[in-house]
Amino acid sequence: MTLELKNITKRVGADVHIHETNLFLEEGSFNILLGTTLSGKTTLMQLMAGIERPTSGDILFGGVTVNHVPVQKRNVAMVYQQFINYPNFNVFDNIASPLRVARLTESEINKRVRETADMLKLTPMLKRRPSELSGGQQQRTAMARALVKDSDLILLDEPLANLDYKLREELRDELPKLFAGRDRIVVYATTEPTEALLFGGYTATLHEGRVTQFGPTSQTYRQPHDLITAQVFSDPPINTAKIVKRGNELTIANAANMPAAGAALGLSDGEYTIGIRPHHITPQTQGDDAASVEGKVLVAELSGSESVVHFDLNGRTWVSQSHGIHPFELGSMAKLYVDVGKSFFFDADDRFVAGGE
Numbered sequence: 001m002t003l004e005l006k007n008i009t010k011r012v013g014a015d016v017h018i019h020e021t022n023l024f025l026e027e028g029s030f031n032i033l034l035g036t037t038l039s040g041k042t043t044l045m046q047l048m049a050g051i052e053r054p055t056s057g058d059i060l061f062g063g064v065t066v067n068h069v070p071v072q073k074r075n076v077a078m079v080y081q082q083f084i085n086y087p088n089f090n091v092f093d094n095i096a097s098p099l100r101v102a103r104l105t106e107s108e109i110n111k112r113v114r115e116t117a118d119m120l121k122l123t124p125m126l127k128r129r130p131s132e133l134s135g136g137q138q139q140r141t142a143m144a145r146a147l148v149k150d151s152d153l154i155l156l157d158e159p160l161a162n163l164d165y166k167l168r169e170e171l172r173d174e175l176p177k178l179f180a181g182r183d184r185i186v187v188y189a190t191t192e193p194t195e196a197l198l199f200g201g202y203t204a205t206l207h208e209g210r211v212t213q214f215g216p217t218s219q220t221y222r223q224p225h226d227l228i229t230a231q232v233f234s235d236p237p238i239n240t241a242k243i244v245k246r247g248n249e250l251t252i253a254n255a256a257n258m259p260a261a262g263a264a265l266g267l268s269d270g271e272y273t274i275g276i277r278p279h280h281i282t283p284q285t286q287g288d289d290a291a292s293v294e295g296k297v298l299v300a301e302l303s304g305s306e307s308v309v310h311f312d313l314n315g316r317t318w319v320s321q322s323h324g325i326h327p328f329e330l331g332s333m334a335k336l337y338v339d340v341g342k343s344f345f346f347d348a349d350d351r352f353v354a355g356g357e
Helices: 041-049 091-101 106-119 135-148 165-179 193-199 217-222 227-232 262-266
Strands: 003-012 015-025 030-034 056-061 076-079 153-157 185-190 202-207 210-216 239-246 249-252 256-259 270-276 290-303 306-313 316-323 333-339 344-346 352-355
Touching (some): 015 041, 015 210, 030 041, 030 193, 041 153, 041 185, 106 135, 135 153, 165 193, 202 217, 202 227, 227 270, 239 316, 256 290, 306 333
Parallel strands (some): 030 202
Antiparallel strands (some): 003 015, 270 344, 290 306, 290 333
């Protein structure tokens, strides 16, 4: 079963929530919707589910248009950021509820519930009520209720956002395994680029109701079609600046000259926007393509074995992210090294022209 969004739009009054969008999701694929809050992820999922209807365009399952098929008649399951369980049911009955609505036999219900509970490590909790569970166990219960239906389409709308760090990490590791080998389409919405990279699969980047790019996650990350996609797929934010390329030299206005390296060598002379991910600006030289810059330290953060520094580069704030503990004094001038060979270059219309990781 495939899912196709064909020229769909969603308008509410004069507001455009989803601009014209085309997506084709393969059977058995794990797909990520990556974008900031209000970028259109939830609306797009609701259109896929049939909770909302498109203003124009078509939604097709297995090549058949389902625009007017109500959500109750679609084989779809959805899990929200705010997990929802029936408070008066125990875990077993919560998971079993969609199967009872579908009028399956009790023997089949018991078989499916126990298989799903075992997969999500909920078997010891089957007789407990939601109020007796931790937040992570409650979210697992909500996910189990979605999985037990064996739906053709499973929609996960930031399901880990309200869990603590340890639980998020545990479920991030488990989720792809849960769906491996299942002929189901999974769509997972997140605001976190790191989460998309961990899951792999395919990623659609969203910005203000537009899908800016869709493809294999690693390709979307390493070869963004435009500056917006590169910005969506970078955390901390990608560093940008207007530059002029002349011969073998790149000039950042009022800041620094850097040698052209890597893909920059093939650029025609002229003006561009350079994009540099924070982990390609470090306190130590990264090789032959490294160029030094100096900036005033604005913020210095240490997180475990990682150092993040926000610094002022002649009026623009850039971010460096590096492994190891590096001491920086607030207000001091710091020398940092840019890996020019790993930079992106965009034209006057912010379209990708060269570079990549």
